[in-house]
Amino acid sequence: MARKSSLMGSIKSLFSAPEGRAATGRLKDAWATIMLGGAGPTAAGISISPETALRCTAVYGAVKVLAETVSQLPVHLYRRTADGGRERADDHPLEPLLSDAANPWTPASEFRLVMQTQLALHGNAFAWIGRAGAEVAELIPLAPGSVGIEPDAVTREPVYTVTESDGRRRSYGRSEILHIRGIGAGLNQGDSPVLLAREAIALSLVLEQHGAGLFGRGARPGGILKSPNFLTMEQRSSLRASWDSQHQGGANAGRTAILESGLEFQPLQLSSVDAQFLEMRKFQLQEIARIWRVPLHLLADLDRVTHSNAEEMGQQFLTFTLLPILRAWQDAMRLTLLTPEERAAGLYIEFLVDDLARADLAARFTAYSQAISAGVFSPNEIRAMENRSPYAGGEVFTRPVNTAPVNGAPAGGATDAG
Numbered sequence: 001m002a003r004k005s006s007l008m009g010s011i012k013s014l015f016s017a018p019e020g021r022a023a024t025g026r027l028k029d030a031w032a033t034i035m036l037g038g039a040g041p042t043a044a045g046i047s048i049s050p051e052t053a054l055r056c057t058a059v060y061g062a063v064k065v066l067a068e069t070v071s072q073l074p075v076h077l078y079r080r081t082a083d084g085g086r087e088r089a090d091d092h093p094l095e096p097l098l099s100d101a102a103n104p105w106t107p108a109s110e111f112r113l114v115m116q117t118q119l120a121l122h123g124n125a126f127a128w129i130g131r132a133g134a135e136v137a138e139l140i141p142l143a144p145g146s147v148g149i150e151p152d153a154v155t156r157e158p159v160y161t162v163t164e165s166d167g168r169r170r171s172y173g174r175s176e177i178l179h180i181r182g183i184g185a186g187l188n189q190g191d192s193p194v195l196l197a198r199e200a201i202a203l204s205l206v207l208e209q210h211g212a213g214l215f216g217r218g219a220r221p222g223g224i225l226k227s228p229n230f231l232t233m234e235q236r237s238s239l240r241a242s243w244d245s246q247h248q249g250g251a252n253a254g255r256t257a258i259l260e261s262g263l264e265f266q267p268l269q270l271s272s273v274d275a276q277f278l279e280m281r282k283f284q285l286q287e288i289a290r291i292w293r294v295p296l297h298l299l300a301d302l303d304r305v306t307h308s309n310a311e312e313m314g315q316q317f318l319t320f321t322l323l324p325i326l327r328a329w330q331d332a333m334r335l336t337l338l339t340p341e342e343r344a345a346g347l348y349i350e351f352l353v354d355d356l357a358r359a360d361l362a363a364r365f366t367a368y369s370q371a372i373s374a375g376v377f378s379p380n381e382i383r384a385m386e387n388r389s390p391y392a393g394g395e396v397f398t399r400p401v402n403t404a405p406v407n408g409a410p411a412g413g414a415t416d417a418g
Contacts, residue, residue: 042202050121053194056204058288061299063120066292069322070329071113073351074099080346089347093135094337098349103130103138114141116325119180120292123190126160127178129336136337139178147177149188158188180332197291204284211277228262239263293321318356326351354385375399 041047053059075098079089089095097103102111111127119125122144130138148161160177163169184191194201225239246257257265282301289296295313297305305313333349368385371377380394 042199044199044202044206046202046205048194048198048202048205050192050194053121053198053201056201056208056288058204058285058299059194059201062288062292062294063117065294065298066120066321066325067113067116069356070116070325070351071109073112073326073353073356075108075112075329075349075351077347077349080348092347093137097136097139098333102127103140106140111139111141115180118144119182119190119325119328121192121194123182123184123192125180128162128172129176129178131176134339142177149179151188175336178332178336180328182328193291197288200284200287200291204281204288207277207281207284211281224266225259226264226266295321314356318353322353322356326353372398 054063077089077092077095077098078086079092080086098108100108102108106114115125115127118141124144124147126142126144126147128140128142129136130140142162146163148163149158150161151157152159158174158179160172160174160179161169162172179189182190182193225243231239259265285299285301286296289299289301295317296303297310297313298317330349330351334343337349338347368377368382372379372382375397378395378397380390383390383394
């Protein structure tokens, strides 16, 4: 109701403006208010939306880190076994949608990339579930802006209303829409991090534009050319064109200005150093990284990264940033894509985060060696993780300390009472 009241107030103020006032700016601001759901333009003077926010390099970098990380992680359907272990449910029709292709034209990794991008920008990600009978046949992403959510008046279950490009609207039940949501003040959907932090993003964009304009003008502040004599319009235009041709642009930086007829140049703005321009840029990078909880070293800010803390930062990214997102993915897919009977039978969906350590070859093989020595994995299981074929005898598990076969006798000839 508050959002509707703000929207109606913006429209009312638009049409009640006194005559003589320029209406163009007000129309633009009111239209931005409507499109941004009551957000309106920022104090920095520019409107921010999930689409325009990607023009900010820090926002693009943060969203890119999250989306590409989720897209590269394998996700599979598993079945719990009677002995407490698990096995991959390759015979289930849902497994190819998770690991191969979400639909005939979208690879599974691209599907996760698109969905995670929408989740990071809009706070929600939606996909239509196409079924062949009771089985899930395809998953098709939906634009978050085209999906509305309202609870059913009786059951309180969410009802999704999708607006097509031609204006047609259709309602779907919760079993027909895969909904991955982020945090938000509402009960049924998340809030867009971009709109919640739009002032910080707008300030970063303004700083980028200021820097580009500053160096586009030869890294010189704007100012006034003062003349002791009156100049006609033609003389002013000629002087401006002459000055810009000699001193505008990075290629003209550092050129000596020649002033004639008593002209005097008086700068009006502070230099980039006086305004602590670089410090402000770095602080805004930290502000935007804070929105998505992305470590600064993943956004190419390596000031505080050392060999001793780099691994710890990577672990914190996995624990505090990535795992909550993956949990939201797993729970949403398990609840929507699996039937209650399948969940009761022990079927579940899980991301494999082991691939995050694949780049560190030494650490990976050290962990493999310790797992084999402790009897946690067999050599053939490790080879399967590395996409290598098994070898004869590689399925034997070993015990700790002496690495003897689990079912064999120790070297001294004594039998294992266990």
